Amino acid sequence: MTIETGFTATATRRAVLGGALGAAAGLLPAAARAAEPDKVMALPGSGEAFGANTLIDLARARAAALYAAPKLGDVPAVLKTLSREAYEAIRPAEGRATWADRDAGYVLEPLLRGSIFETPVSLFVVENGLVQPVGYDKAAFAAPGLDLPDLTADTAFSGFRLRARFEGADGLSNFALFQGASFFRLVAEGQDFGINARALALRPADSRGEEFPLFRALFVETPRAGQPVVVHALAESESATAAFRITLIPGRDVSTAQIDGTVFARAELDHIGLGGMQGSYLFGALDRNRVDDLRAAAFSVEGLAIHNGYGEPIWRPVHNPEALQVSAFVDRGPKGFGLMQRARAYDDFEDDRRHWEQRPSLWLEPLDDWNEGAVTLLEIPSDSELNENVFAYWRPKAKLAKGAEMRFQCRQHWSKGWPDPLPPAIARVRDSRCGHGSTGNRRLFAVDFEGDALFQPGDIDVDLGASAGTITRQERFRYPDRKTLRILFELDPGSERASELRLALRRGQVRASETWLFRWTP
16 A cells, blocks of 8 residues: 655645536536537437436447537526525425325435526436436425526426435435535435535546536436335536446435446546545644634544555544645555544534534445555645535546446445444544644644454554654553553654654554554644
């Protein structure tokens, strides 16, 4: 495993991720924006058959045609000028959500275009193998203080929300959200939406500029009571099209999404992002030095967990840097990776509005061979807790040639706990802290490892190193009542501006903990 690093002095979240939630029209060349819609393969119409390969065949055919960007600029002002709060107040009228008249255990709520969500998405349900477009009726929405305009079904919607009856619950609760670029979210019972997943990413933080594939059509199979919901998603951009079959299963502790995706290259793709996920990190115990805030922390993502193909479990706390940072964890055949929210107590944050402790962790496991590549982490400077400034994804080493296609499969676990499984003999990192050291610019770190195995007979060895600077102090503190072993150490960076820190526990040559990694910068 190696780490590749990159820095830019002035990159900001807007420069890297700008336009992702909206149409990203400014990222498209004039030729793409001018393409004629009638030269693009049409979507299935009402009553047409929808089979296992319908969307794959459609995506393949559209990849061979000139890209036609979605039409923008036609969102009525009454919707386009809405604040985020006013937009989110729009809900289905009583009994008007899709499947509300059935005992399916789910309802589908179409989401209007408006506020920052400008890209039109065609919505369909599939029942008994036949397509039925989701229609628009302004009377089907409750919009406090608004007179909703008349819209056509193919220009009305930006995505949908799924509400589900979780096992043992009486009513319906938020479960899934598909909206913005190729983003979607899930939660387990009682959680708040947090991490965003991306069906496909192209050139994230690339000097050529990021390209955002957009959901163009979503086909949702009508579910039977107690069964999963299956979503078929068509995504497109100038360089690629993609078809996804996403099977959604709600759970009390863990909700899952199983993804079967096929990507078709309109042009050579040399920077693909699979399994993308992003969340927010404003500040925490590792980087409070620039923060004046009464809360203990503010983040929806605490760190990146990786189980690499060589059998090493890694924990990489994330932080809010002063300049864009890119880390690549080179691997072959990864077992899984994810953005984790390990802090689960109110006292970890003391935030009475955001309740970050209720946000999900997201763990991804490949279901086929992902071969060579790198788990890539972007940490983007942010001055707002609403910015999703932490992004992780798998970047395949191999390019995808123009006209070629690539299939991949994976399963996502959206969880209240720590869904990245570890053997009982391997201790987890429970907490990481940093503060001023003994003198000058020295920094003091405390890393807490938690696990029963740490207190069994036998010596624990500490494997600690820094790529730059000097470790000037190292101590350990045992807390058997908390099953925690704290490693305290001090880094003297000297004149260095960055240092890669690595810490792991061993019993002789046998691994006893996750490997803790962190990039220190001033």
